[in-house]
Amino acid sequence: MQPIRTFNVSPALPPQLEPLRILAYNLYWDWNVEIKELFRRLDRDLWESSRHNPVSMLGMISQARLQEMAEDEGFLAHMERAVRQLDEYLKERTWYRKQRSALSNHQSTNGDTSTHPQKECFAYFCAEYGLVDCLPIYSGGLGVLAGDHLKSASDLGLPLVAVGLLYQEGYFAQYLNADGWQQERYPVNDFYNMPLHLERNSDGSELRIEVEYPGRTVYARVWRVQVGVVPLYLMDTNIEPNNPYDHDITDELYGGDLDMRIHQEMMLGIGGVRMLKALGYKPTMYHLNEGHSGFLILERIRILMQEQGLTFAQAKQVAQSTQAFTTHTPVSAGFDLFPPDKAMYYVGHYAHTYGLSREEFLGLGRENTGDLASPFSMAALALKTSSFVNGVAQLHGEVSRVMFHSLWKGLPIAEVPITAITNGVHARSCVAKATQELYDRYLGPSWSEKGAKDPLWERVLSIPDEELWRNHERSRSELVVFVRDRLVKHLRGRGASPVEISQAQEVLDPGVLTIGFARRFATYKRATLFLHNLERIKQILSSNKHKQVQFVIAGKAHPKDIPGKELIREIIRLTRENGISSSVVFIPDYDIHVARLMVAGCDVWLNTPRRPREASGTSGMKAAMNGLPNLSVLDGWWDEADYVRTGWPIGHGETYEDAEYQDEVEANALYELVEKEVVPLFYDRDAEGIPRRWIAKMKDAIRLNCPFFNTARMVREYATRAYFPASDRNFVMTGNNYAPAKELAAWKESMFQHWYNIKIVSVDVSATEQIQVNQKVSVKALINLAGLTPNDVQIELYQGAVNADGEITNGTSVVMQHQGKDQQVDSIYTADILYSASGLQGLSLRVLPKHENLSSPHELGLISWA
Secondary structure, eight states: OOOSSOOOOOOOOOGGGTHHHHHHTBGGGGGOHHHHHHHHHHOHHHHHHTTSOHHHHHHHSOHHHHHHHHTOHHHHHHHHHHHHHHHHHHHOOOHHHHHTGGGOSOBOTTSOBOOOTTOOOEEEEOSOBOOOTTOOBOOSHHHHHHHHHHHHHHHHTOOEEEEEEOOSSBSOEEEEOTTOOEEEEOOOOOGGGSSOEEOBOTTSSBOEEEEEETTEEEEEEEEEEEETTEEEEEEEOOSTTSOHHHHGGGTBTTOSOHHHHHHHHHIIIIIHHHHHHHHTOOOSEEEEESGGGTTHHHHHHHHHHHHHOOOHHHHHHHHHHTEEEEOOOSSGGGSOEEOHHHHHHHHTHHHHHHTOOHHHHHGGGOSSTTOTTSOEEHHHHHHHTOSEEEESSHHHHHHHHHHTGGGGTTSOGGGSSOEEOOOOBOHHHHSOHHHHHHHHHHHOTTGGGOOTTOGGGGGGGGSOHHHHHHHHHHHHHHHHHHHHHHHHHHHHHTTOOHHHHHHHTTOSOTTSEEEEEESOOOGGGOTTGGGSSHHHHHHHHHSOTTSOEEEEEEOOOOTTOHHHHHHHHHHHHHHHHTTOTTTEEEESSOOHHHHHHHHHHOSEEEEOOOTTOOSOOOHHHHHHHTTOOEEEESOGGGGTSOTTTSEEEESSSOOOSOHHHHHHHHHHHHHHHIIIIIHHHHTOOOTTSOOHHHHHHHHHHHHHHTTTSBHHHHHHHHIIIIIHHHHHHHHHHHHHHHHHHHHHHHHHHHHHHHGGGOEEEEEEESSOSOOOTTOOEEEEEEEEOTTOOGGGEEEEEEEEEEOTTSOEEEEEEEEOEEEEEETTTEEEEEEEEOOOSOSSEEEEEEEEEOOTTOSSTTTTOOOEEO
16 A cells, blocks of 8 residues: 655654754764763663664654653763764864865864865765664675775864765675575665655755666655764665666665666766765865776766866866776776676767767777777776876785786886775774773873874883783673674574574683684685684694684675685585584674674684785774784785784785695695694783783784774875865866866877877987996986977986896886977987996886876876887
């Protein structure tokens, strides 16, 4: 029966408790212990059963209980403190204002951005956001990273606005059948009982945006999630007058086939740009977190052409100068690729708007524009239209420079303009409540924002061993209780026998060394590596009843990833058949809540990817923040950490051609470390039962990892290295009716016309083949600039050691000085260089474009070598 009218029914709160509504709708409660405890105090059982959803909880709690708390002076005082903390938080975000004093006082406390032309606004696009347990619109690390990015952007007071999709079913809930095979459920999200605001027009109607798809228009309404001072806007297509297929565009995260994927990415990118415009935002830069939102560049160019009267080249220049792209994928297969015909069918109308041919348009999304059969790559589109590109760990940056080297032919791999900003985690979101309170007492309340150079971190050493250890033991006990309860609930849900349920109530031991492994179940992460030699692992688990070991495992495989699902089933099968299921436990339905319990309650964090397939990884950072040493292959972030003092490296960063041999070697290395280092250190207790040397390693994990591997540092890096420069370029490019952008676009066209006629006529070197260290070498070059001026180019000497292949490696450049012309034809350039190391050294000369408004000399992809 369809209703003739609908009503959005909100909780009826006593007047004294109205502040609870304000607190519930700002996700600041997720990283504020005082506010979270307030809701837990209201009704502990309801808090847990609602998946820690204060909005839903307020709608379900009895009016009698609400009235009781309205008369509870202690509760009211607690609420007043919480409200005061939120008010102070919204007003005191000062880092951004200190950094950008010339543009201060631009942002209001509710996260809105003025439309004044000199006000900054950073637009952040991502396909998923992992913010809180009760908002399941994320699948894993990318989403949680994006959620933490928003939280730290709020902490720092950045004028950032985020864009995403609101999924009706979100990602799946996981359960295992009796055989251990992953099954998926898709609970329907009730948006009206979640911390979401439906955006409306001034007349009270729903704010809606439109996106053109082949043969029809698709509409989306807009919901807002308030993340401290940062607004996150999410689009929802499950509305009339959309047809049933279009309802499903925002149905499942990463669901459906290739056509559904392109539908989602059009809504995210194109719809996201239109949504921000409808909301009154005027972003001064755009940040694409992964390539899913890459179509936004097409819409940005269209708007600039049609509304500002720019040519395609001019509009592309403005967009490129003000855009940043972060890649999270270390393998080419991980990027979205669309067949050329499909790309043209869905977004080819932009080619007509731009005045481009089919192949010119498709070339925007191809690494090799001459390969007319190659697919349209969202990564290539983002790379070609961004002035700042980064990987998410230093090693990942190296891998990405090799992957995308073809876009900058002729440039040494080390100079490919893809940098790295190592990921981090939001400290106040991942550190256990009791541990936060411990840090607050001994380090001070600002510990979560302090950098690596702050002397505050040395105070970690002053935390009493006994207090840190007892705190951790409580976290381990809480994890064991949770695991037992989760397993019992899971088993009852699938009708398991009383014997199975009874056994589940006794799994794990709260006093035993607990090794945790939790992440997405992709084959390269090798979740079963620790079970490679079953006899060896059985011996480790139970050879000494006083020095036992147990494993807690969690994670989901993508619904279509059959090999990933096989890994989960293999763990269940092997543990059952070998009688170790009480010591090796898989927790079903991994989510943010499970992750937080695990990184606090385990003793060691295990990670076993195939190097260099792990772009970054963040779960190990969360573990370290709670005092857990890591036991990991040197990949992602761990390759940058102090892996000797804060954990144990598996191997020494080797790469292997033979995967089976690699598994054998690294599994044996893992067993050796557990048997000979981890177990003895953990069980080495003094007369008081305290493992002093283990605690010293815990303290090193905290003080050496927390200050760097956090999103406060990470977002500051994004701000100073990407956001501020791109925003500054926006003000330059758009000034004086876009005159600088027009001039730069014309200059680029001239460069492409003349570049390949440049000739390096001669290079004269003053020295012979035999020189000494630090001996001055003078170089004179004659360059025919083919109609370009010395202001258009930069001439550099490129020097460095020569490897066995005869190539200069890790070279450095020296800019040559223009000295006039030779007979008014060729330009003369000179420079002096030194070699600070002996051995076979090399020298070359190169020509690069130069313009004051270029983001880098490599923006055009032009380079000429002698």
